[in-house]
Amino acid sequence: MHPSPCTREHEGEPGPTSMPPKASTSAAARCEPPPSPFDTLPDALLGEILLHVQYEARRRLALVCKRWRQLVDSPPLLRRVAVELEAITRDNEREASPASDDSASFGGFGWGHDDPERPVQHILGFCWWLKQRAAPHLEQLAVNLGSLVCWDEYDNSDLVVSELCGALRTCTRLQVLALSLQCSFQLHACMDLAPSAQAQLRSLSVICMSWDPDVDASLEVADLAALTALERLHLAGLPLVLGRSLGVWGGAQQPAPAQPGDDAVLPPSLTSLTLDGYVDFRSSVQQFVPPQITSLTALQHVALGNVQCSSGADFRHLSALSSLTALRLLRCAHLPTCLPQLQQLRALRLNDSPRGIEAGLPSAQPELCSVLQQLAAAAAAGQQLTHLVLEGVRQQLPAEVAALPRLQALYWVSGHGPSQLPASGPYLTSLRRLALASRVAASNTGVLSAMPRVETLAVLGPASRQPKDIAAELSILRWAAQQQPPSLRRLAVSFNDKGLGPAQLSWPWSSYGLWLQAELPRLRLPPWLSIELSYANNLLHELRNV
Numbered sequence: 001m002h003p004s005p006c007t008r009e010h011e012g013e014p015g016p017t018s019m020p021p022k023a024s025t026s027a028a029a030r031c032e033p034p035p036s037p038f039d040t041l042p043d044a045l046l047g048e049i050l051l052h053v054q055y056e057a058r059r060r061l062a063l064v065c066k067r068w069r070q071l072v073d074s075p076p077l078l079r080r081v082a083v084e085l086e087a088i089t090r091d092n093e094r095e096a097s098p099a100s101d102d103s104a105s106f107g108g109f110g111w112g113h114d115d116p117e118r119p120v121q122h123i124l125g126f127c128w129w130l131k132q133r134a135a136p137h138l139e140q141l142a143v144n145l146g147s148l149v150c151w152d153e154y155d156n157s158d159l160v161v162s163e164l165c166g167a168l169r170t171c172t173r174l175q176v177l178a179l180s181l182q183c184s185f186q187l188h189a190c191m192d193l194a195p196s197a198q199a200q201l202r203s204l205s206v207i208c209m210s211w212d213p214d215v216d217a218s219l220e221v222a223d224l225a226a227l228t229a230l231e232r233l234h235l236a237g238l239p240l241v242l243g244r245s246l247g248v249w250g251g252a253q254q255p256a257p258a259q260p261g262d263d264a265v266l267p268p269s270l271t272s273l274t275l276d277g278y279v280d281f282r283s284s285v286q287q288f289v290p291p292q293i294t295s296l297t298a299l300q301h302v303a304l305g306n307v308q309c310s311s312g313a314d315f316r317h318l319s320a321l322s323s324l325t326a327l328r329l330l331r332c333a334h335l336p337t338c339l340p341q342l343q344q345l346r347a348l349r350l351n352d353s354p355r356g357i358e359a360g361l362p363s364a365q366p367e368l369c370s371v372l373q374q375l376a377a378a379a380a381a382g383q384q385l386t387h388l389v390l391e392g393v394r395q396q397l398p399a400e401v402a403a404l405p406r407l408q409a410l411y412w413v414s415g416h417g418p419s420q421l422p423a424s425g426p427y428l429t430s431l432r433r434l435a436l437a438s439r440v441a442a443s444n445t446g447v448l449s450a451m452p453r454v455e456t457l458a459v460l461g462p463a464s465r466q467p468k469d470i471a472a473e474l475s476i477l478r479w480a481a482q483q484q485p486p487s488l489r490r491l492a493v494s495f496n497d498k499g500l501g502p503a504q505l506s507w508p509w510s511s512y513g514l515w516l517q518a519e520l521p522r523l524r525l526p527p528w529l530s531i532e533l534s535y536a537n538n539l540l541h542e543l544r545n546v
Helices: 022-029 043-050 055-061 064-073 090-095 118-134 159-166 195-200 291-295 310-318 364-380 399-403 436-444 445-449 468-482 512-523 538-544
Strands: 080-085 141-143 174-181 183-188 202-210 219-222 233-244 274-277 303-305 326-330 349-353 387-393 409-412 433-437 454-462 492-495 530-533
Touching: 022 090, 064 141, 080 118, 118 303, 141 159, 183 202, 195 468, 291 310, 326 399, 364 399, 387 538, 409 538, 433 436, 433 538, 436 445, 436 454, 445 468, 454 538, 468 492, 468 512, 492 538, 512 530
Parallel strands: 080 141, 141 174, 174 202, 183 219, 202 233, 219 233, 233 274, 274 303, 303 326, 326 349, 349 387, 387 409, 409 433, 433 454, 454 492, 492 530
Antiparallel strands: none
16 A cells, blocks of 8 residues: 555655646645644744753654754754653553653664563663764763663663763763763763863763662762863762772672872862762771862862761861852761851751751750851851751751841741741841741741841742641731831742642632732732742742752
């Protein structure tokens, strides 16, 4: 059977026809659908639109026609690639829809849905495409690799990682690289990156994490000194090892002994450093902060995660960072005792640190209060701390926060119930930006009104909403309508309206957000006050990120 004479062009080849030329032309005119709006767009504009399409969908668009394939593989669209790949396990394969077929991805490098090699071939097909088409143009690459355990529970991580590293070596213009893996990984910059990429790479992120305790998620990174232009470095592994071989991790064999030059792995050009899971076992005294960090004179932002130290003195190397302006601690057992010595520190973010603060352990709160008290004393002596983020503090806001004389931004949304804010202290006259839980904000409008300089306020409701949460948000909006305080210019209310239908709310709106939006005109809010209503707003993001 011959294809219909009105078969559309596919990959640039016209469909065959058995009609005479005139009949064929008239039949095609009757059958051919009118051109879509996208067909009339110039290539430059269509390329700009495709830049905002998710990468996997963009690859499927390459099969529409020859023009679209050429656009998808054009240099402007190959400069930035972000892709998520996963080798499907037996459990989540059962949940996958039989109709889903990714055979269109990566230029037709496809497979059948019931092919047991499908997951691995998906990833290997991407590596092939990366080497053959994208590598000469690629400047920014982000790869998120999911589980690498296939149907038969065979671990294909060695094969996949080897192919991925081989593809990376062909990317000669790479400036930004982000890898997220659920397996162990060894990155040796001199061997796994092209020489030209080593000299121009500005940002490197490698994250090895797994929720499965039986999966090795160790990360070994070496030869970083070759990355002479590197400014931002983010490394995470359990454990994270810098500058040497792990040997057989988790078994009887210990890591290889230290070699000369092993410590010199961090480029002096770094301005931002994140280390999650770092530990050094080479000496009798474990190191939780690389000693070489003291020589990074340009370093301004540091984040440390999962530091299972025995005391705050284990952070002593941080005291040498005279240019440090922002510090984040994530799930750290203790808080650095050297914090008051960081004279240029402007932003401090504590995520579930010290250990036990989220669970309300008795030992955690006194340590936090002691450090805040020391920071208040240091601020009086000239320290520049202006931004504080407290995540995991669920009881009361420590009263010591009120003593910080230069505090301009405070993020504390983990408080439960009608927790009371300190009603006095220097922070009342210094705060300008504030993020609170909705119930906390609603029960402290008197304190908020006593802040004469506060300009922005973000409130966040809990994921599990109750009528009192709705009442709290309405109370905050009514308070703002009374022009209290007069300096307030921006109010953001974040909420979760999932599962709140008319039957539960007794309102004619299926969305609480739409109902709240309709209520705003009745509140008679001042015209200079900007109101943001959403599930997650930019103001919360701004105040949280340090």
